Amino acid sequence: MHPPAGFTLHVGNPWFSWHYVTSNWSTIKTAARQHISLTLISVGIGFGVALPISALARTSPVLRAIVLGTSSALYAVPSLAAIVALYPFFGFSRWTVVIPLAAYSLVILVRNILTGLDGVPAEAVEAATGMGFSPFRTFLRVRLPLAVPTIVAGLRLATVSTIELVVIGGYVGTGGFGEYIIEGFENNFYKAEITTYIIATVLLALIADALLLVAQRLVTPWSRRGAT
Amino acid sequence: MANHSIPHQIKVWFSTKSSYTGNQGAIHLLWQHVEISGLSILAAAVVAIPLGIGLARWRRGGVVVTSIANTARAIPILGILILLAVGPLGVGMSAAVAALAIFAVPPMLTNTFTGIQEVDQDTRRAAVGMGMTRWQVTRRVEVPLAIPLIATGVRLATVQVWATATLAAIVGSGGLGQLVVTGREIQNYGELYGGVVIIVITALLIEGGMALVQRALRRRFGDAGSERASSVPIASVESVTTAS
Secondary structure (H helix, E strand, C coil): CCCCHHHCCCCCCCCCCHHHHHHCHHHHHHHHHHHHHHHHHHHHHHHHHHHHHHHHHCCCHHHHHHHHHHHHHHHCCCHHHHHHHHHHHHCCCCHHHHHHHHHHHHHHHHHHHHHHHHCCCHHHHHHHHHCCCCHHHHHHHHHHHHHHHHHHHHHHHHHHHHHHHHHHHHHHCCCCHHHHHHHHHHCCCCHHHHHHHHHHHHHHHHHHHHHHHHHHHHHCHHHHHCCC | CCHHHHHHHHHHHHCCHHHCCCCCCHHHHHHHHHHHHHHHHHHHHHHHHHHHHHHHCCCCHHHHHHHHHHHHHHCCHHHHHHHHHHCCCCCCHHHHHHHHHHHHHHHHHHHHHHHHHCCCHHHHHHHHHCCCCHHHHHHHHHHHHHHHHHHHHHHHHHHHHHHHHHHHHHHCCCCCHHHHHHHHHCCCHHHHHHHHHHHHHHHHHHHHHHHHHHHHHHHHHCCHHHHHHHHCHHHHHHHHCCCC
């Protein structure tokens, strides 16, 4: 992973170099794969847990307050502290970053899912009930679809912020782009390496955001004219 | 490593005097953390709040605010911190302050902008009807009415900056993150987890303290912003996501 010892002077040390990108292309690809899989697993777990928790939180004001309170407290925990704290237990395994990042995604998603479900017009629910829908079916067929734009907004937020936070995992060497940003810093300020992986992170975030936006348009064609 | 001994190591670290004193002691590092966070929030506020007020008067302002917020969201803060440290600012406090300030702008900007924009049109017309100039309307009507939301922005930015300032230690800018970084490097789990505990507790205190300040401000400047602030958690969360 580290360049050979004689290679650390970085002639000229430019801010960016295509030569660096082309000669390290396979490393960049591997890092991208790691970065994407860490992001998907974290957001996936976060979403999987957020959905039932939000549904539960809506059943009573007390539960709701507990869920929202806990989640904003969780959010105040700095990711570096969380990641380094887990490191002695999980080492280089993906759980060192996945656990904290899934928790942060959970926080974002719970708030958005709750907002989305709250925003469902009462008439729509009444209509469904009038048509004889069971509460569960109403949730699945009426509330959830109408909340999709807000939920996807939350997913976009969670995904983009997870992509940024995976970078911090690089500090403990859990893979992804961050590892090379840190490596460039520790390796005599190798600017070309640092910049390359920052750009890679930004591109990944923008692409993920755009893909989710497209996905949202596809699953909720009715909202295209809407205010979202 | 014997995981069961970690609580014991933490206890030892907290009860050793040298953990708190000296250049690498918790007290000095806490002060550095306050300095780094305070300066960056101040720098960001000086830019973001007037900019938000200015952009709110402009028809296309919303597009500018959204693009600034979205761009900032896509940039990894650790990357910018390292880039500034290897670049013109050098390793040290100014790199940390500058990087954190960049990320404190979006929450303050979006909330200031929204606060001014959402001032009731009739209120604005009434002020103009009373003979106020545009500048007077801004200063005496719009800004006071927007204060609850501006405060929300400052609060979000402060919590975010305090948590994120932990990263400053990675580029040698000090702050509480230093305990975690040093603890990890020398495998001193007492210091590492002691650092984590201090960081988390101070972060929660800041979050709670800011919530109290905000409540007091609301009581003084009216409740205008509160309902809105709680009904648009997307906007608020959006501003926090670059945190830590």
